[in-house]
Amino acid sequence: MKRMHVVVKRLMILATVVTLTACSSWIYRIDIPQGNYLEQRDIDKLRVQMSKEQVRFVLGNPVAQNTFDDNIWHYYYGIQYGNGNHLERSLVVHFDNGRLSKVEGDFELSDEFDTPLDN
Structure with missing residues (x-):
């Protein structure tokens, strides 16, 4: 009887563990x-040649700025989906004398990037 118990x-x-893992x-x-x-x-x-204010208006505040060099802004976006997949994108914006000079990252620049807004 004790053995049956x-x-x-x-x-x-075992049934409880199987049920919980299935759920x-x-x-x-x-x-x-x-x-x-x-x-x-x-x-x-x-x-x-866009100003820092103009870039901030278009892209928002950067995720990180270099404490010792305010001429490099880092934008990062990551998402962890509930199904386990993830996506990451980054963009690094460089300024020279307070004006946009170079953009690097996971995005394509438009053909008009090299044409300043003033022209």
């Missing part, structure tokens, strides 16, 4: 975004 107890524990795949997991969400249309608005 132990077997039933183990089967109940975990049905749990909704939220997407977790971090940083500046940038779209290609935002990058297309950038032009060489």
Whole structure:
């Protein structure tokens, strides 16, 4: 009788574990975004010789600025999707004498980037 009680107890524990692990795949997991969400249309608005204020208006505040050199701004966007996939994009903006000089990162620059807004 004692042996039967132990077997039933183990089967109940096993059934509980299997049930709980099966339900975990049905749990909704939220997407977790971090940083500046940038779209290609935002990058297309950038032009060489734009002021820092103009760049901030188009792209928003950078995620990171170099403490010792305010002429490099870093924009980063990452999202961890609930299904386990993730996406990362970065953009580095360089200024020379307070004017936009170079842009590097995961976006394509528009053909008009080298034409200042004044022209």
